[in-house]
Amino acid sequence: MLDMQIINKTIEALNKNNFDAYFVDNKDKALALVDSFISKDDVVTYGGSMTLFETGIMNYLKNKNDIEFLDRNKEGNTPDDIQKIYREAFTSDVYFTSSNAITEDGYLYNVDGNSNRISAMMFGPKNVIVIAGYNKIVKTKQDAIERVRNYVAPKNAQRLNMNTPCVKTGKCMDCMSKDRICCNYAFFGKQRIEKRIKVIIIGEEYGY
Numbered sequence: 129m130l131d132m133q134i135i136n137k138t139i140e141a142l143n144k145n146n147f148d149a150y151f152v153d154n155k156d157k158a159l160a161l162v163d164s165f166i167s168k169d170d171v172v173t174y175g176g177s178m179t180l181f182e183t184g185i186m187n188y189l190k191n192k193n194d195i196e197f198l199d200r201n202k203e204g205n206t207p208d209d210i211q212k213i214y215r216e217a218f219t220s221d222v223y224f225t226s227s228n229a230i231t232e233d234g235y236l237y238n239v240d241g242n243s244n245r246i247s248a249m250m251f252g253p254k255n256v257i258v259i260a261g262y263n264k265i266v267k268t269k270q271d272a273i274e275r276v277r278n279y280v281a282p283k284n285a286q287r288l289n290m291n292t293p294c295v296k297t298g299k300c301m302d303c304m305s306k307d308r309i310c311c312n313y314a315f316f317g318k319q320r321i322e323k324r325i326k327v328i329i330i331g332e333e334y335g336y
Contacts, residue, residue, distance in 0.1 A: 141234030148323035153331045155183040173198035173217045175225035175245030179335035214244040218252030228280050229272035236316035237272035241309035256325045261334035283336040
């Protein structure tokens with residue numbers, strides 16, 4: 129349920145932590161805001177995110193003709209091509225992703241398998257744009273951890289057809305599976321580079 133008091137508290141906390149945080153009512157307004165953050169000839173790429181697909185932002189980026197879009201999911205890409213794009217992301221102008229959780233006191237929490245996503249969020253791209261439905265907001269850091277363990281990771285493992293215990297149990301089993309997608313964990317707190325990471329919270333539910 130949308131609670132503007134919680135959202136406003138979260139936006140304020142993110143801004144105090146040197147993120148550049150915004151709230152918009154819906155995905156159309158999010159897309160309009162995104163467009164204002166991209167300049168002609170920018171090199172743009174992304175980290176894995178269902179939210180980018182569900183909001184239409186991925187389709188927008190693929191069809192934007194005045195940017196250089198590095199698309200790791202492009203048909204015909206080889207494993208070497210994908211690895212090259214992972215590395216080129218670090219010199220991109222704009223990097224799009226979502227967040228596994230956002231705390232009310234202004235932290236982002238993300239868990240990765242390959243860790244290309246959290247690495248690029250931390251360092252490299254000039255600008256990082258995080259798109260998130262309000263459903264990603266949690267009260268505390270511990271709630272963020274539990275959200276990933278008992279909801280986000282199992283859902284993503286199911287989506288990716290991974291052979292992990294959480295696919296069957298619906299919660300983290302601290303497995304040692306070769307298919308494990310929870311390998312590195314990162315909280316993003318007070319940022320040294322002010323407004324490098326922009327966070328757009330949408331008043332609709334998206335992603336896991």
